[in-house]
Amino acid sequence: MDTTIEDLQDAFAAGRGIREYGPYHVRVGREGLDFRKVVLPHPVVTGKGILEAAEALPTEEHLLFKITQSGVTEELRPDAAMDLRSDGVERFVVFRSDRAFRFLLDERAFDWGASRISGATLKHLAGVDISSHDVWQDARGGTDVLIEDDGFGDLAAPSVERFITRPIGFFIVVNGKRKEVFRRRLSYWEIVKLAFPEAVPSENIIYTINYARGPHANPEGAMVEGQHVKIKDNMVFYVTPTDRS
Incomplete structure (x- = not known):
């Protein structure tokens, strides 16, 4: 059996099917989306298994989110299982946190494991060019707030925060x-x-x-x-x- 590591990012980029057996390379990042490769030995894996492979220990003090092919983040609970061959996910984000926050970005729902999120990260999740777009936080009837690349939007308010990206001009x-x-x-x-x-x-x-x-x-x-x-x-x-x- 071929024991080389199947890289899911390369497979998705090439448009080919995922190999039936492991090991597999996925990317796991922290809240700044600084991804690194992590090896998973089997095609079916739990959230806890990904946290352990990423050395996010103790696992009960961490939250795990998968990033779908559409760029949306969704929480993956420790006991939830996913199949790497069919779920279409190769990137995950880990937070040391006990609470998830939901926000809307360009009318798409995202889950996040920190009470703040940077402008650069919002642009990355939205899939827009960082240098040619701005991101604004909806002020609900007031003046929208520009979130600089190195600035932060606050997710801790009781309501769901809304962010919008716009081309710069x-x-x-x-x-x-x-x-x-x-x-x-x-x-x-x-x-x-x-x-x-x-x-x-x-x-x-x-x-x-x-x-x-x-x-x-x-x-x-x-x-x-x-x-x-x-x-x-x-x-x-x-x-x-x-x-x-």
Whole structure:
């Protein structure tokens, strides 16, 4: 019998059926979704068996969630069994917690094992590009709250929290011309190229960038090569080339 490890992620990506016998590789991560490979010897496994294989001990102090092919998280109880050959799941998330929290993300229900969840993790679960989308927490009649990638949404309230992802889109002014951008942060060279599309790093020409009407974190200032700046609607940039030759 072939004793090589069947990698479920590779099998799903290739669109092929799962081998009838183990061992199998699955991915298990913590709340930051930092997944690592874990070996499971048999096709039918319980939640407790996955916790033990992932060294989440003692198992009774941990919660386990499976991530379905649609990206939704669902709690897998310690005594619940699943068949790796047919359930279509290869990723799991473990929490040291005694309580699960439910939230809605783009109208899909997710279960989570911590009272907070980061903006980056929400985008990952939603399956959107982190750099081109924002995630907002529904304020229930008030002003929705932007959750930064390194910020957190609070899941501890009695009601089910709702989050929404939206494409990023801003209009800024560069050398008097209106430009649409799709990120909350732009680099020095991204701004230079908005003013001078053919610009490239050169020993002969240096570009000076000054800006105004920026967000609270950087309302005005100057940029040098290697820097990034936060963007807001109607922010103004002045890009000036200087010949050093």
